[in-house]
Amino acid sequence: MPGRLKQVRQVFLDMDGTIYHGETLFPTTIPFLDFLKERGIGYAFLSNNSSFSTAEYVEKLRGMGIESGPENFYTSTCYTIDYLKRKCPEIRKLHLFGMPCIRPEFEAAGFELTDTEPQAVVVAFHRDFHYRDLCRAAWFLRQGVPGYATHPDVFCPTDLPTWLPDCGAVTKCLEASTNVKLKVLGKPDPGMLVEAAARRGVGTGECLMAGDRLATDIALGVNAGALTCHILAPGADLVVPEGIRPDYQVNNLGELKRIWEHV
CATH class of the missing domain: 3.40.50.1000 (HAD superfamily/HAD-like)
Structure with missing residues (x-):
């Protein structure tokens, strides 16, 4: 070794x-x-963790005394973008269930984010969603739109007195309620x-x-x-x-x- x-x-x-x-x-x-x-x-x-943008991670580490740039990070958001571009080049219109901060990363990669007639649903770690957002993603899945989850983690660690259900938990909820399997990345x-x-x-x-x-x-x-x-x-x-x-x-x-x- x-x-x-x-x-x-x-x-x-x-x-x-x-x-x-x-x-x-x-x-x-x-x-x-x-x-x-x-x-x-x-x-x-x-x-x-796909609930933060790369730019936010750069700032977080800078605040901790670690100088870094976007080139020092590769998140499940990055991998989801790379996977879709490499494996599914025909998909250009996405319905994103995720934090607003990661939307620019998909748009910069050439994807159109839409709430009508998407070609795929992407489920990320969303820390601020409303029930109607969950219902909208479920609706598209039930209509036959393929779904992708950025990662399988069912909880996110925290040093605060709370518990954080993560992307994997929401993915299981959507799969159970729609009887549709998502492709889980990350x-x-x-x-x-x-x-x-x-x-x-x-x-x-x-x-x-x-x-x-x-x-x-x-x-x-x-x-x-x-x-x-x-x-x-x-x-x-x-x-x-x-x-x-x-x-x-x-x-x-x-x-x-x-x-x-x-x-």
Whole structure:
């Protein structure tokens, strides 16, 4: 395994639960990123959370002391756009069930967002929807319009005294109420890591995927043939998946850094 660490040219990091929790940056994050820079290893943040735009993530990390740009992020929104353009080029008109902040990303990619006669329904993590929005998405699905979900997470982590049902929970609601299956993208779909790695000119075998969720972060790396590191975090997985074994398991990125320093 140490030999494979020597081959890593690109590290992909989950965000919440891996580099920060809620609004609190972990003290091991910046030293780990500095370590990667010193070794000439690229890094990017890979998130399933489609309720924030890339620009908002850039600002969030800047507020935590991490200077980054859009090129340092690849979200499930990005992957959904790439997937539709690559696999379904005939689809240009979308009904988006999602936060207003991600609409410009679809529009910049050439999609028309519409509430009438869409060619596909895209379900994202929507933190501010009304019941009528859910009903509208369900109506299109019942009319035979194909549906795509940005990611499968059923809850989103938070450091606040609340619980956040995520895109996966809404997807299950829509599927149950319409008897229609949606195509679920995002981690652990290996295509997400393949696309993110290709953007950076590396193969997945030269990548390391680090995250706190076995069911999404680590399964993504395993499915795509990348090296994996599980950051231990209680409650990250509601149900621990069987058969997903990370290459490394540590308490934080500082521990991974110490392992890597001796390779």
